[in-house]
Structures are given as C-alpha cells and as structure tokens.
Amino acid sequence: MKVLIFGAGVLGSYLAHSLVKGGNDVTVLARSKRYEQLKQDGLVIRHYFQRKNTVDSVNIIDKLEQDDYYDLIFVVMKYNQFPSVLPVLAQNISKNIVLVGNNADSANMQRFLNENSNVKKNIAFGFQLSGGKREESGRIISIRGGGQMVIGSLEGDIPFKATLEKAFKEAKYKLTYHDHIDGWLKSHLIPIVAMNSIHYLNNFDFKKIANDKNALLQMISAMDEGFMVLEKLGYKIDPAFQVKLVRRYRNIAYHGLKIFHKLPMNNMIEGSFSEIEAIYRTFDQLQKEANISTPIWDDLKKQSIDQYRDEFIH
Incomplete structure (x- = not known):
C-alpha cells in the first residue's frame, strides 16, 4: 500500500515505523530541520518500554502536490495545526484521509474537505494511544504499550475499512473501530x-x-x-x-x-x-x-x- 504520513512528530513517526514494518510503501511529509534529519539519518526511534532502537528508511517529501496519489493519508498533527493543512488535502487527488490527534471540531473539518475538494473524500478520525518526545538530534522516544489507534467515521462505517485492514495486516498495530468517534x-x-x-x-x-x-x-x-x-x-x-x-x-x-x-x-x-x-x-x-x-x-x-x-x- 502507498501511504503518506503527513507530520513527522512523535506520533507520526511511530505510525510510519509501524506501517513500514507492515510492508507498506511509506512516505513522510516533514519540513525544515525535521526534513533534513530524516533525509540524513532515517526514522530513528527509541522504544522506551521495549528498550530497543530502530532505524527505518522512508520516502521523505516537504510538500504534497495536487497530483500526488496515496492509497491512505494519515494527518498526524496537533489540533491547532489542522486548519493550515486542510486546504492542501482538499486540493490533492487522494481520497482516503485519516485525521489523527486531539480534535474538538471534527464535523467542521469534514465539512470543509467535502465542500472544497475536487474529488470525493472518504474521511475518518483517529487517536493514537502513545506519547513521547523528540530529542534535539531528531531521535524519537516512543512511549506506549502495543501500537494502537481508536478510529471511526462520522457517518457510520469507514468506507475504506478494507484498505486500512490491508495496510495494517502485517503490522504489529491494533485498530480499534468506534461507532461514535x-x-x-x-x-x-x-x-x-x-x-x-x-x-x-x-x-x-x-x-x-x-x-x-x-x-x-x-x-x-x-x-x-x-x-x-x-x-x-x-x-x-x-x-x-x-x-x-x-x-x-x-x-x-x-x-x-x-x-x-x-x-x-x-x-x-x-x-x-x-x-x-x-x-x-x-x-x-x-x-x-x-x-x-x-x-x-x-x-x-x-x-x-x-x-x-x-x-x-x-
């Protein structure tokens, strides 16, 4: 599966790691210093409880173009960062989008994407159950048990659930579906x-x-x-x-x-x-x-x- 992780912070980095281990073609969108770190060193994670380090090679971009197509896009950002990203997502041709993170305004975000996209968007919302910090060097310290995301749609079943299942099939990561996300x-x-x-x-x-x-x-x-x-x-x-x-x-x-x-x-x-x-x-x-x-x-x-x-x- 061709997957984009839009955001290379603590949560986005661990999600990218999990999807790489699951055999997907993973691209990470990062900017400025973070972009340079990933280009030079790869995706470096210290798994706090598991007491191990991993380094993954991923595709790195600093901009999502209109014609860049992905089977799945996960936007993993802080709540106050979502508004600046929504117009970029609306212009892109990819259809399946998961907005991951704290969200107090999911209905309006979905409405914006629906009203401003040239192609119909299938939208889900998720929350990854993990935490951690990013060191100055760029290494991520990931604190979690097993990888897990609570995920759901505002309109019943997630229309691209089969695509999600395929992407995570070989990953050691649990998707917990919720009817009232x-x-x-x-x-x-x-x-x-x-x-x-x-x-x-x-x-x-x-x-x-x-x-x-x-x-x-x-x-x-x-x-x-x-x-x-x-x-x-x-x-x-x-x-x-x-x-x-x-x-x-x-x-x-x-x-x-x-x-x-x-x-x-x-x-x-x-x-x-x-x-x-x-x-x-x-x-x-x-x-x-x-x-x-x-x-x-x-x-x-x-x-x-x-x-x-x-x-x-x-």
Whole structure:
C-alpha cells in the first residue's frame, strides 16, 4: 500500500515505523530541520518500554502536490495545526484521509474537505494511544504499550475499512473501530485539557504536582465540569468510567492522579499549550450552547491562557 504520513512528530513517526514494518510503501511529509534529519539519518526511534532502537528508511517529501496519489493519508498533527493543512488535502487527488490527534471540531473539518475538494473524500478520525518526545538530534522516544489507534467515521462505517485492514495486516498495530468517534474524541479532550493546563501552570514539574492536593483536586473538578457540558449537549461520555471516577470515586481519582504524576516516564512526554489554547477556544462554543456554570474550568482556562499570553509579551 502507498501511504503518506503527513507530520513527522512523535506520533507520526511511530505510525510510519509501524506501517513500514507492515510492508507498506511509506512516505513522510516533514519540513525544515525535521526534513533534513530524516533525509540524513532515517526514522530513528527509541522504544522506551521495549528498550530497543530502530532505524527505518522512508520516502521523505516537504510538500504534497495536487497530483500526488496515496492509497491512505494519515494527518498526524496537533489540533491547532489542522486548519493550515486542510486546504492542501482538499486540493490533492487522494481520497482516503485519516485525521489523527486531539480534535474538538471534527464535523467542521469534514465539512470543509467535502465542500472544497475536487474529488470525493472518504474521511475518518483517529487517536493514537502513545506519547513521547523528540530529542534535539531528531531521535524519537516512543512511549506506549502495543501500537494502537481508536478510529471511526462520522457517518457510520469507514468506507475504506478494507484498505486500512490491508495496510495494517502485517503490522504489529491494533485498530480499534468506534461507532461514535466524535463523542469519544470530545470525551478524551476533557482530561487532556484539565491535566495539561495544570502541567503548564506548574512548568511541567510533575513531582511538585503529585504533592499538590489543590492542583490535583482542581484537575478533577475541571474534568467533572467539562463532562457536564458534553452531557448537557447530548454526548455520551466514553469511556463512561471517567465520569464515575470524578464524581462517585473522587478519592480514587485523586490517588490515581497522584501516582500517575510520580511516574518517571512523564518527563519523556512532550506538551504543547498552543494546542490546549486552541481546544479551549473551540470548547467555548460548546459551553455557550450548554449554558451551564463551569467556574473551576473557567478559572483554570483563565490562569493558563493568561500565563501563556504573558510569555509572548515578555
């Protein structure tokens, strides 16, 4: 299968590695320094839990031309980066596209592609269950169990499911299909935003956060309010146990977060508040539609965005 990975960060690099091992003809789109690193050294990954290094040779491009055809295109980017990529995808002749990553606005992204493409696009949305960081040298540190992506379509079955299955048939990578991917993605955003905001406000000092009861409780309360917004709008929280934890078993949630923030691997995971700020802005509209009070969420948003803006001013 001819596959393009649009984005060569931590997640895109691991996905490219998996598809190469699955016997596919993989091309990675990267720019600037990352493009040069991949050209010179190949795709270098340190697999954190597996304690091994791999180097893969992949095709490298820095631009997607209109007539470049791929059986599958995976766009693996931060949420705030998607808008700049959508017009490029719309002009390209490839049909099967998976937008991978945090996504608070999947319906509008799909609408844009449908309205601006010359060929009919088959669109799915996914989330890869892994993390890590990219070192200055270009080496990726990949933190995961087995490779896995939660994936689904906004309109029932994925029309190119057979193509996906063929691409991943020989790869050690699991596709978990979800019938309500938009709700799953929005549910997933709530803990991501709450946790990353606290991380950012504390300069990613995870040891400090683990010992700060107020910070951990603020995380939990913000999650609860975020879930309330989604519930008011008719979304089913998925997985459902998240709501039980933050409401009925708050003490368990507290101790779970305390333990999580003591794990040494947290220092190996990159964060980007520019993405969190973009999610906050999109979530504002959902809050207005729900018309419910979210004081803890609002306070966390204000604190973190104010700090983010102050960094640019200074």
